[in-house]
Amino acid sequence: MRMLIMGAPGAGKGTQASSLAAAYGVPAVSTGDIFRANIKQGTALGKRVQALISAGEYVPDDVTESIVADRLAEEDCAGGFLLDGFPRTMHQVRFLDRHLASQGKRLDAVVSLLVDPEVLVGRLLDRAAQEGRSDDNEDVIRRRMEVYAGQTAPLLFHYQGKGLLVDVEGTGTVDEVRERMLAAVEAHTSDR
Ligand code: ADP
Numbered sequence: 376m377r378m379l380i381m382g383a384p385g386a387g388k389g390t391q392a393s394s395l396a397a398a399y400g401v402p403a404v405s406t407g408d409i410f411r412a413n414i415k416q417g418t419a420l421g422k423r424v425q426a427l428i429s430a431g432e433y434v435p436d437d438v439t440e441s442i443v444a445d446r447l448a449e450e451d452c453a454g455g456f457l458l459d460g461f462p463r464t465m466h467q468v469r470f471l472d473r474h475l476a477s478q479g480k481r482l483d484a485v486v487s488l489l490v491d492p493e494v495l496v497g498r499l500l501d502r503a504a505q506e507g508r509s510d511d512n513e514d515v516i517r518r519r520m521e522v523y524a525g526q527t528a529p530l531l532f533h534y535q536g537k538g539l540l541v542d543v544e545g546t547g548t549v550d551e552v553r554e555r556m557l558a559a560v561e562a563h564t565s566d567r
Contacts, residue, residue: 376401376455376564377480379462381531382488384519385495385502386545387552391488392459394553395560401455404446406439406463411508429509431518433526436466443467444474463527484563485534486556488545492520 376399382388389405396403410428413421420442424434433439443461446452462468475481490498496516503511510519534540541563543556 376457376484377475377482378455378457378560379482379485379534380457380459380488381485381527382545383490383492383495383523383528384516385499386488386490387498387549388459388488390549391486391545391552391556392457395486395556396457398557398560399455399457401457402451403457403459404443404452404461405459406434406443406461407459409442409446410434429515431510431515431522433463433522436464436470439463440467440470443471447474462530463523465526465530465533468530468533482534482537482539484541484560485531485539486541486543486560487531487534488543488552488556490545494546495520 378395378399378401380388380392380395389407392403392405410421410424414425414428415421420438423438427434439461443458447456458471462471471482499511499516500513502508503516510516531540541556541559543552543559545552547555
């Protein structure tokens with residue numbers, strides 16, 4: 376299974392990605408986690424991306440794409456993977472399509488977690504209070520929402536056109552959303 380999980384900041388991608396990946400026995404690959412780990416360790420990559428991420432801006436496509444290509448080349452991704460937070464731009468979509476096609480592979484499903492924007496801001500502010508992420512203050516949250524709406528939300532149409540999109544209502548408890556998501560992915564993949 377090769378899957379993507381998409382959703383606005385605060386939609387619960389990371390949380391649900393773990394369950395989805397576990398259900399299909401594939402690794403969950405989060406570009407956000409990779410960047411945060413590099414920032415924490417003070418690597419060259421971390422230094423390069425820190426200011427952008429703290430401002431709610433995207434990391435440049437070439438940087439992000441080469442990180443994803445390296446990660447997908449690792450052995451644990453050979454049997455499938457779940458990408459969380461990638462692709463986020465049309466450039467990244469095209470990169471991923473080409474990358475997979477060059478290996479005779481393709482995606483099986485793109486999960487879209489749908490959550491009311493009002494609920495999203497509240498969740499992000501709660502997370503800011505708990506985890507202290509540098510990109511979780513109110514101005515930056517607003518900027519991340521804007522960037523998402525402008526650059527990432529339109530990508531859902533691309534995947535819808537390819538018959539890959541699995542819409543999942545993301546409001547409710549973590550358990551409710553998980554059950555809804557797993558049932559929807561199962562239904563999508565079984566009737567293809
Ligand atoms: P969230 O889902 O809460 O928006 P992530 O943990 O997925 O956050 O990503 C955090 C930040 O890392 C993003 O706001 C962005 O700056 C950067 N980032 C992550 N993935 C990408 C990507 N595919 N392209 C560009 N920037 C990215």
